[in-house]
Amino acid sequence: MTRPAYISATGQFLPGEPVDNDGMAAHLGAISEEGLRMGRLFLRRNRIRGRHYAMRPDGTTEWTLAKLGAKAVHDCLDRAGLDRKALTYLASATTQNDLMVPGFASGVQAEAGLPPLEIASLQSVCASGLMALKAAWREIGAGDHEAALAVGAEFSSRYFRPGFYRGTATLSEDGILPADAEFLRWTLSDGAAAALLEPKPAARGISLRIDWISLRSFADRFPPCMTGGGIRGDGAITPWSHAASIEEAARAGAFQLRQDVDVLARMLPVWVGEMMRLVDLGRIVPDAVDWFLCHYSAHNFREELIDLAVRAGCMIDEAKWFTNLYEKGNVGAASLFLLIDDLLRSGKVEPGQTILCAIPESGRCIMGYAQLTAVGPG
Amino acid sequence: MSADDVAFAQRGLAQAWIEFESGLATVPVIARLLAGRLRLEDYRALLLNIRQQVVEGSRWISRASSHLSQKHEELRSLFVRHAAAEHRDFLLLEQDFAAAGGDPALMRATPKNIGSEALSAWMYHAAGQPDPIGLLGAMFVIEGLGQRLALPWSEAISAQLSLPAEAVSFLRYHGENDDDHLAMFDEALRLAIAGRADAETIVRHARVTARLYRLQLEELDNV
Numbered sequence: 149m150t151r152p153a154y155i156s157a158t159g160q161f162l163p164g165e166p167v168d169n170d171g172m173a174a175h176l177g178a179i180s181e182e183g184l185r186m187g188r189l190f191l192r193r194n195r196i197r198g199r200h201y202a203m204r205p206d207g208t209t210e211w212t213l214a215k216l217g218a219k220a221v222h223d224c225l226d227r228a229g230l231d232r233k234a235l236t237y238l239a240s241a242t243t244q245n246d247l248m249v250p251g252f253a254s255g256v257q258a259e260a261g262l263p264p265l266e267i268a269s270l271q272s273v274c275a276s277g278l279m280a281l282k283a284a285w286r287e288i289g290a291g292d293h294e295a296a297l298a299v300g301a302e303f304s305s306r307y308f309r310p311g312f313y314r315g316t317a318t319l320s321e322d323g324i325l326p327a328d329a330e331f332l333r334w335t336l337s338d339g340a341a342a343a344l345l346e347p348k349p350a351a352r353g354i355s356l357r358i359d360w361i362s363l364r365s366f367a368d369r370f371p372p373c374m375t376g377g378g379i380r381g382d383g384a385i386t387p388w389s390h391a392a393s394i395e396e397a398a399r400a401g402a403f404q405l406r407q408d409v410d411v412l413a414r415m416l417p418v419w420v421g422e423m424m425r426l427v428d429l430g431r432i433v434p435d436a437v438d439w440f441l442c443h444y445s446a447h448n449f450r451e452e453l454i455d456l457a458v459r460a461g462c463m464i465d466e467a468k469w470f471t472n473l474y475e476k477g478n479v480g481a482a483s484l485f486l487l488i489d490d491l492l493r494s495g496k497v498e499p500g501q502t503i504l505c506a507i508p509e510s511g512r513c514i515m516g517y518a519q520l521t522a523v524g525p526g
Numbered sequence: 527m528s529a530d531d532v533a534f535a536q537r538g539l540a541q542a543w544i545e546f547e548s549g550l551a552t553v554p555v556i557a558r559l560l561a562g563r564l565r566l567e568d569y570r571a572l573l574l575n576i577r578q579q580v581v582e583g584s585r586w587i588s589r590a591s592s593h594l595s596q597k598h599e600e601l602r603s604l605f606v607r608h609a610a611a612e613h614r615d616f617l618l619l620e621q622d623f624a625a626a627g628g629d630p631a632l633m634r635a636t637p638k639n640i641g642s643e644a645l646s647a648w649m650y651h652a653a654g655q656p657d658p659i660g661l662l663g664a665m666f667v668i669e670g671l672g673q674r675l676a677l678p679w680s681e682a683i684s685a686q687l688s689l690p691a692e693a694v695s696f697l698r699y700h701g702e703n704d705d706d707h708l709a710m711f712d713e714a715l716r717l718a719i720a721g722r723a724d725a726e727t728i729v730r731h732a733r734v735t736a737r738l739y740r741l742q743l744e745e746l747d748n749v
């Protein structure tokens with residue numbers, strides 16, 4: 149890296165009015181009484197109270213993922229006071245793009261009305277947001293660009309409508325969805341957020357210098373945990389495209405999002421272990437962290453994370469934890485940017501403070517950490 | 527006891543475990559298990575090859591307890607109880623081997639594979655040292671297999687080979703009963719660690735044990 153990079157502005161877009169827990173079933177559509185019971189259990193565990201959906205309760209929408217992403221890009225550029233022509237690099241992050249082909253960044257560029265620029269489409273789950281941030285950071289650092297934007301967006305609610313399950317083998321004979329399919333319906337929601345990176349801090353307000361970003365995948369020892377596009381069975385997952393016909397793939401439930409909750413629980417020690425590695429390397433100094441932005445997908449994981457961290461002397465005082473999970477829900481690839489944006493908007497950050505971001509991904513086990521330092525006007 | 531040193535050991539052990547899991551995934555038989563392609567003969571080989579080491583387990587813990595001096599009296603009680611609790615576990619392995627179509631007499635007669643020889647030699651060597659608290663690191667690795675992997679492995683083996691529950695009883699037993707061992711282990715670390723050197727010794731023993739355990743699985747049937 150030849151020069152530092154700063155997050156000089158952030159922005160977000162959450163579609164529609166917040167939907168509370170009582171409104172969820174009406175919005176997504178109930179599949180069975182048993183599903184509603186599971187939903188109440190999952191909500192008690194994740195403690196999410198509000199979220200946003202880009203899909204109307206009747207199953208129609210005016211949104212696409214690209215439009216959601218474009219709104220966040222515009223919000224970010226407006227707040228930066230930067231002309232869109234000045235932007236020369238765009239990295240995008242999402243779990244499932246509107247189209248399988250081409251990449252998401254192309255869609256965001258077109259919807260946001262951005263002139264020709266370099267793009268990178270990063271596809272994973274929650275960690276893709278960190279991948280996009282890292283790509284933008286490296287581009288600025290290398291001196292290839294003067295203004296780079298990273299955007300994360302999700303539109304998961306469209307996959308959760310009852311019509312996406314009916315007539316598939318996923319539903320049991322009495323019409324009940326298994327917990328690994330029902331779980332995500334009560335966990336994920338829609339939205340987009342973005343961060344602008346420049347080689348100098350913004351002229352006003354707080355900017356965040358990126359100190360380091362660490363991201364490691366542990367797919368060597370975990371099976372796929374959160375999947376879409378696969379046909380599950382007998383311990384192996386078959387790609388949807390290997391089915392004899394597209395109808396057969398759909399009937400087998402290939403186009404549904406699934407989450408193996410047992411595998412997810414086994415990832416916690418690996419995620420915290422990665423923090424321990426960074427503590428031993430001297431990169432993370434728990435007592436020196438002023439704000440801990442941990443994207444935990446559910447409240448019950450927070451408690452287990454704390455238990456493991458305390459035992460290993462890596463605990464960051466809970467007074468320093470900042471989360472928007474309970475009000476804004478779990479917005480996957482957008483979560484990192486949403487957390488940073490909300491922290492900056494809270495007005496609580498002061499120059500010199502250290503911010504540690506933690507982004508675990510359950511897809512096939514990724515753990516990412518990033519350290520940022522708040523700086524005043526440049 | 528120093529809280530910092532105990533935390534240092536916990537971090538080192540957690541990382542040793544993560545490396546161990548990564549290494550295990552590269553062992554052919556485990557890779558097949560994780561990929562959903564285990565064969566019945568793989569499972570039988572696994573049982574056959576770990577049996578001798580499981581027999582030795584309670585023996586090296588007993589030896590270690592006899593080398594703990596008076597300053598570690600509480601720890602010695604833990605070791606003795608642990609050895610007593612596990613000293614007949616290998617009978618479950620024999621039962622599983624028979625239920626999977628193996629001959630228990632063959633199991634009793636088969637010597638250690640060369641990886642098990644190395645693991646066992648290391649364990650007895652470590653257990654024979656004065657105040658061998660480093661063995662807590664070895665226990666962490668072997669207990670970790672029970673706490674973290676035994677249950678998912680037993681389920682995967684049952685599913686892939688259509689075996690009944692009585693053919694995976696050893697793994698199931700450990701998967702379902704080793705939960706409280708973690709709290710016990712935390713207590714043992716607090717009792718054992720008086721400084722940074724103790725913590726480092728425990729982590730080192732965990733790393734060596736993890737490598738030799740993997741060697742045992744890499745050398746299946748190489749007796």
